[in-house]
Amino acid sequence: MNQSNQLIKLDSTDPRWMSFAESSSQANVFHHPAWMNLLAECYGYKPFILALQENEDQIGAGLALMEVKSVLSGKRWVSLPFSDYFIPVYKDDEAANRLSRELADYYQEAKIPKVEIRWKIPANPSIQYGSEFYLHRLTLDRDPEVVEKKLHRTQRQNIHTAEKNGVEIEVGRQLEHVREFYRLHCITRRRQGVPVQPWHFFELIFKRLIDNDLGFVLLAHAQGQCLAAGLFLHWGKTLTYKYASSSENLQNLRPNHLLTWSAIRWGCENGFSIFDFGRTDVSNEGLRTYKSRWGVDESELVYSTLSEKTPHQSSGRLTSLMEKVIQKSPLWVCKLAGEVLYRHYG
Secondary structure (H helix, E strand, C coil): CCCCCEEEEECCCCHHHHHHHHCCCCCCHHHCHHHHHHHHHHHCCEEEEEEEECCCCCEEEEEEEEEEEECCCEEEEEECCCCCCCCCEECCHHHHHHHHHHHHHHHHHHCCCEEEECCCCCCCCCEEEEEEEEEEEEECCCCHHHHHCCCCHHHHHHHHHHHHCCCEEEEECCHHHHHHHHHHHHHHHHHHCCCCCCHHHHHHHHHHCHHHCCEEEEEEEECCEEEEEEEEEEECCEEEEEEEEECCCCHHHCHHHHHHHHHHHHHHHCCCCEEEEEEEECCCHHHHHHHHCCCCEEEEEEEEEEECCCCCCCCHHHHHHHHHHHHCCCHHHHHHHHHHHHHHHC
């Protein structure tokens, strides 16, 4: 029987997926099996690939998903949890359209209550679309000076301030560097009123990604203190700024600006094409302005959903209440909230 253009289910480690993803300029670290398997190991999700099979050895389009089962959020397929976006990989527009149609049919046959795809896939009557975020990405160049010219003068001034005041940037690829990042990350999340993911999650990022040359930590030091830290992941042509953190001390030295610029320079010098600042909530004008001053390209980030129910927007009232509780509570409350909630709402 001819199985050409049939939608098949692959294991996340299938070499056909790895080969196909590697051939795409759009692929980033979220396409790498190590990221999917890390999430499976940490949270018990089941990773798999839905792919259009062209012949026995090749696929023409593919989408990575994870099956999430939760007493709080129900059973659903997500592409992908803890990933701001996931671009389906396809060889041409015809393959993309076919993948969308086949996915809609597969969803009906598999009787999955909900499929969440963190990207806009080709239109289909079964697919609902929604947007709560902007995506910010910076185009890099082999010559960092070309990129520097894109920066708003405020950013250049802040970088100069940090350098003038002795801020030093350390590249970290050891577990101790990840621990220092996590210490600041917990403080930052409590200040923001947001739950923090458990240490085990970041320990796995070190073991599965950083220790396999798929990421690193940058630490900004001055006056004997670590003032800021960032966790960066990379694969393909994209360098992703995954997590940022900072203390409240000596922020007038602008350590975050020098840290970010150091990462951008590293991306240029190591041949990356895109520096991914990730998504920004549409209501967060301050963060949107901050990212725009790095010369980024801004685009609307549209998610696609297959569900018989209309996707609901996040509850601003509940989020605001949690924010206030975490900010006024000891740090362990922030950590406990992350331990309890993240596996259900990744």
